[in-house]
Amino acid sequence: MSLDDVLARIDADMPAATDRLLDLLRIRSISTDPAFKDDCDKAADWLVEDLQSLGIKAEKRVTPGHPMVVGHIDGPGPHLLFYGHYDVQPVDPLDLWDRDPFDPAIEDTAKGRVIRGRGASDDKGQLMTFIEACRAWKSVHGALPCKLTFFLEGEEESGSPSLVPFMEENRDELKSDIALICDTGMFESKVPAITTMLRGLLGEDFTITGPSRDLHSGMYGGIGMNPIRVLSKILAGLHDETGHITLPGFYDGVTELSDEMRAQWQGLNFDHSAFLEDVGLKAPAGEQDRTPLEQIWSRPTCDVNGIWGGYTGDGFKTVLPSQASAKVSFRLVGDQDPEAIRANFRTYLEANLPEGFTVEYRTDKASGASRMSVEDPAFEKARVALSDEWGIPAAYVGCGGSIPIAGYFKEIIGTDAMLVGFGKDDDQIHSPNEKYDLESFHKGTRSWARILHALSPSS
Amino acid sequence: MSLDDVLARIDADMPAATDRLLDLLRIRSISTDPAFKDDCDKAADWLVEDLQSLGIKAEKRVTPGHPMVVGHIDGPGPHLLFYGHYDVQPVDPLDLWDRDPFDPAIEDTAKGRVIRGRGASDDKGQLMTFIEACRAWKSVHGALPCKLTFFLEGEEESGSPSLVPFMEENRDELKSDIALICDTGMFESKVPAITTMLRGLLGEDFTITGPSRDLHSGMYGGIGMNPIRVLSKILAGLHDETGHITLPGFYDGVTELSDEMRAQWQGLNFDHSAFLEDVGLKAPAGEQDRTPLEQIWSRPTCDVNGIWGGYTGDGFKTVLPSQASAKVSFRLVGDQDPEAIRANFRTYLEANLPEGFTVEYRTDKASGASRMSVEDPAFEKARVALSDEWGIPAAYVGCGGSIPIAGYFKEIIGTDAMLVGFGKDDDQIHSPNEKYDLESFHKGTRSWARILHALSPSS
Structure with a gap:
């Protein structure tokens, strides 16, 4: 199946894809605050409906907390599971936002066009890159290149209380060859990266x-x-x-x-002064x-x-x-x-x-912390696909944040997790004025199309 | 002029006096929060009207902040100035109050009857002891025993920003022989006290x-x-x-x-363990x-x-x-x-x-801190009057709190301040569930009637 047609389709569909993301961003799915319970439910419904429109057998699954969205679609080759989360961080202090965090918009900035709003980067924009890549595959070829399971959570920003019990109860259903997770960023906002170390919390x-x-x-x-x-x-x-x-x-x-x-890591030539200066800090405060x-x-x-x-x-x-x-x-x-x-x-x-x-x-x-084993050839295939999309050799990196789900896939499902994301350091996730670069959204979607192709038997 | 008739009049009028105080306590005069500006104004109006009903020439005086209430009435003997404040502390955390702080009521407790509400002790209840003593004098004798000036402030709980400029501008009008201040407490909730040392803030x-x-x-x-x-x-x-x-x-x-x-002070045999245990503390935390x-x-x-x-x-x-x-x-x-x-x-x-x-x-x-000079014979006269009312020798004591006004009378007006008050250690001023003992209100009023008598030429 041709990858180029899929990429062209993604390019042509960008305006509609962006509108879909803005729609999802308007839903106030703050999971940590009980006042927004109905909004979390609404975000889950939105995703179920969107996945169903791609022919995926998707449904909302009840938990003691916010619902899971689970979807399956058959296909050739390896069974891939995609994980993302539809809940977002609280928005306070609200007076530091330049616009209503749930009235998202495309803004022109000195650094390019961005999608501004709570969840734009963490994680609604990121999870939609994968769904949009699937939409383009489906639209061009009438089918997806691999067998897929979607697993979308609504409690990631509030400690994921229902996640482990749900994974344990549905172990067989979630069993897959590799888990793809889109909730991380590019190294120094420019080098495509696969995260292989995550801190615990x-x-x-x-x-x-x-x-x-x-x-x-x-x-x-x-x-x-x-x-x-x-x-x-x-x-x-x-x-x-x-x-x-x-x-x-x-x-x-x-x-x-x-x-x-x-x-x-030394080869990455990390510019920590610029990293700190960007947020008004001078000297590293750690050990x-x-x-x-x-x-x-x-x-x-x-x-x-x-x-x-x-x-x-x-x-x-x-x-x-x-x-x-x-x-x-x-x-x-x-x-x-x-x-x-x-x-x-x-x-x-x-x-x-x-x-x-x-x-x-x-x-x-x-x-606890997680470390991925990168011996699985899927990691190297994905790294090459990312390098092709961005024109820069992609890197295996660490991540200071905690994405416990990566560890759970290993422990509960026995599946390795591959963390690929397109966030930038200045996305202001967890902060006022969160944004996601339109480039991250566009090239992120194209990256997943390439990774799906690389992992499919037809490549 | 007979003191006994005045004291009997106070006893008989207690129910009506209590109702008047409840009325004043209903006014939400929180001075530190701009949202309650109109309420502070309303409390000042209430006091002006009440003083006028005693034949006192009283008026509300504008300041850049909350208004002052100033009143004068002529009389024999020394010129006494009375100071109190009609503003109150904020009420948060509101969920720790057992009732609406501005819906005051008389409550029966294990330790006797109390007036419960924000400002009951600090300082509306206290300032009304003096006004009620004057009302009884006026009612029995048709006149007051001394020449009096009333000076009531509405910014004591928010740093008194307008006080010094107002005193400086109205120095001549406020000039008097001694200033009486009712904003302090009894020693260990039982010994009547005249405070002669105040900490600064x-x-x-x-x-x-x-x-x-x-x-x-x-x-x-x-x-x-x-x-x-x-x-x-x-x-x-x-x-x-x-x-x-x-x-x-x-x-x-x-x-x-x-x-x-x-x-x-050593003779006071202060029981610091009981003082601390009463609020759930064990050991003194100071030097x-x-x-x-x-x-x-x-x-x-x-x-x-x-x-x-x-x-x-x-x-x-x-x-x-x-x-x-x-x-x-x-x-x-x-x-x-x-x-x-x-x-x-x-x-x-x-x-x-x-x-x-x-x-x-x-x-x-x-x-800065203040220390009164107790050589003025008025101090000893007042101490004897207090001892007579309470049946316990009254003491000269210190106070940990800051009542800057005492220092200002000395510095700006050249008048010594005599601090007499009837608060108890468990009044919970500045805290949820503030109260004022009905005994404090009743015997406090009687105490001022006695002090007025002791300082008047007819005694």
Whole structure:
């Protein structure tokens, strides 16, 4: 079957494909906030209908949380599973958006045309690159080049609580030769990349309680221990002066890079100054004895994602608050054990609480790191297809983020995952004014058409 | 003129007096939040009308902020000025209130009857004790026992921005022999007290900015410096292990207690364990080489009154935030110079910002500490009147809180201030479920009737 006709069809269909994506972006599918439950449902319905229009047997599958979208279509050659997620991050702080995050539009910028809106890059725009590639194949050849399963999730941005039980219950149905995942980016916004290392994630969401009620700092200031003071001390103690994390046993299971991978990464000539300057930062803040790429891809981290306590409104309130809260997360690598680190963190935290203080924990988010085995020839075929599309040799890279699904495919389904994505560093995912380059959308779609061709028996 | 008739009149009028107070408590006069500007105005109107009903020439006086209420009435003997404030603290966290804070009511509790609602104790209930005492005098004798000026403020809970300019512009009008202030409490909720030492207050409300936008902690975690980590370290560094404040020069101007005052305070046998246990705390958190009463009354403090940054909603958002903010306040004593401490704090903060980080400051709240000179015989007359009402020898005490007005009377008007109040330690001022004991309201009113009598020429 001819690839060139498919690519030409993608080029011709770009305006309609973009309109379809804008349609999907208008749905407010924020999974972490229960207020948007119906919107998540609506996004799932939209995808079911779109997949059905391609002749795929697709349906919405109920979970205790947001639904899964699962679709199957028969075809020649290997059985490929495609994974993406239709849920998006919250949009606050809303006042920093230049437009309604759910009223997406094409914008001309100094760096080219972009699709602006929440989810444009993470992950609705990315997942549509694959669906649009399939649409073009179907339209040109009346069929798809491989046997395909679609598996689209609606809880990726809220810890995927239903994912593992669903995969375990539907293990046979999801069994496939390789899983394709489109939720990652290009290296330095220009080199096409297949991600082969992903950091894990451990989250702790907790509240420290000291006094039984908010106190007047005039009456109790000095003599009364302030929970914000306690929390600050606990958080400040998590890093030492050299950027290392101080929890006992934290680095157990952290693996060193192979010489080969280290050499390959050095060859990428990562410009960390430009990477940081682009977001207003100056010096790398991680472990000072590690290279910047290691800090992002292969070293574990600890970050405070949120903190709150006391009076935070306009003006001043001289309160000595009863409580102080924080959300802390750890990015994990190698064989670090999330549960062991959780236990060590809690031991450290509780050892630093003054007598009479208590702590309440709210979350149990945790996943270990993943490493793909790139020996499967499909990886090299895909790398060549990507290189052909972009005119640049594609690279095997690491990723600082956590995409636990990659590990689950290996553990539960026994399938290797291939992570290919077209996000750029300045896509502002998880931030106000998220965007996806029109080039990412267009060439991303063309890339999947090429990868499908490369993996099909007809190539 | 007979005091006994006035006291009997107060007893008989208590139900009506309580209704009047409930009326005033229904007005949502939160001064720090611009949304309640009209309510502050309404509270001022209510007081003007009430004072006028006593034959006092009262009027609302415009300021750049909330209005002042000023009233005059002639009479024999010394010219007394009464100060109180009609504004109240914000009410959040609202979900911790057992009733609408502005739908006040009388409640029966295990410790007796209380008036529940925002401002019941701080300061509407307290200021009405004085007005009700005047009402009883007027009702029984057709006149007041002294020449009186009323000076009621609506910005005490928001830093009193208009107060000093107003006092300076109206210096002659406010000139009086002594200023009476009702905004303090009983010692250990049972010993009537005249407060002669007040801590000053310096507030710093600031935001630290690191990255130019919120970042994904997967992409930037580790290499990107997190403003919450920076803020935590700055706040954690403000106290050393012994509870001392670490800012250079912070203790300059802190005066030691006189042997006489130290002996008097030791004689009060302050039960700090009960004081702390009542609010769920165990050990004193201030300077470990100081007694608990010193920690509250005569030692300076540093507290974080509010902190916020990153994602604080439900669920998890793995953001590396652009900003982190805090409200920090210092209680000052003796001759500590608020501006020198502000400068030292900012120097410390800025020295701990990583390269490229910036800080924005939002407030300029500052006032030094006050000490009254108790040689004026009016102090001893008032102390005897209080002792008579409560059947317990009244004490000269310190106060951890800051009532800058006391210092302003001395500096601007040249008048000593006498601080007498009937608040209890468990009044929960500045907290949810604020209350004022009906006993405080009743015996407080009787106390002022006695003090007016003691200071009048007819006594």
